[in-house]
Amino acid sequence: MLLDDLDGLLRVAVVSLLAYAAMVLVLRIAGKRSLAKLNAFDLVVTVALGSTLATVLLSKDVALGEGVLAFAALASLQWLVSRISISSAWFRTLVRAEPRLLLENGEYRRGAMAQERVTASEIDAAVRNAGHGRLEAVAAVVLETDGSMSVIARGADDELTALRSVER
Template identity: 25%
Template sequence: MDNFFELNFWEMMLRTTISFLVLLILARLLGKKQLSQLTFFHYITGISIGSISAEIASQKETPFMDGLVALIWWTVLTLLMSYLSLKSPKIRTWIDDEPTIIIKDGEISTKSLKSSRLHMDDLLMMLREQSIFSIQDVHYAVLETNGELSVMKKVGMQEATKQDVKVPLTLPLFMPSEIISDGKIVKKNLDELDLTEDWVMKKLRKHGVDSVSDVFYAQLQTNGSLHISLRKNGI
């Protein structure tokens, strides 16, 4: 009995490890779009691949090689459909559908609501998530293929830009980036930004900080300044 339990345990460990490694490789092959589950097709594919992997790892009754072949073949089919969708707009529309105009110039398209199987409560909730409480403020609302609602407000309801109020435009010098994390300098980000540790220390001294270890977090701002959070602040 003990030998049987030990054999079964190690078999499950081996199956799980191999399934994990294969799934990791396949996930890399599928790419970022699959991982982010942008459309319903990719969402279902991701669930199916995960289910097959779980079946291989946890169900002793499932032949290991059969499950592995099914997992790899499912991935191949997904890659094939993704390739075909890149080459053919018709296939892409058939797989992922296409964006649907729900609101045009403040008027709701009941036909689009019906075809999208979307009721008014859902539509109003999606508008409120974008801080829009009145449908008449909407010029266009488009239901994307990933189920999210893209909204263009009417001109009079749009937020004013710097160009609208004629404020001088200044291009950002840097992209906000992590410079210090938990008392350690993030050298990779410094190299990408073409900055040095001496530059960081000069910035810290301007804030009265003499040691990197005293800093919990520091972020480079667009204007070249550092936003610093110290350990002594109780974080």
């Protein structure tokens, strides 16, 4: 069936507008981090917000007020987790992954690759995407907390201070 009735369409149209406005407001209050995919927890919150929005829009069993409360609760939980992560190293390691060194001085770090389930061809692709044709031209490839790979080129400066927080 294409549609049940015009009331259902009108409900979806009105609730969509109001829920969207409420979500934008909650996200603006929560800050930029609410939409960042910096770690697994941030990704889960982003997906949960999308799922909540879809439920509010399409389910007659969920009132708009309940959906707005769910948006606010998710944003508040994310704020609380990030706040606790700043002050507690133990909690930070519980909810956040550490960046991982996958290639160093042109050499694959096979143990780290196996633990992170990353193949040599994926590292090679990241190196090529960074504009390098040779692994030897690369000082390091780091698997970041968001799943992306950072490629650090060799330079005149041998001290790679940006790798201080990277798990070796």
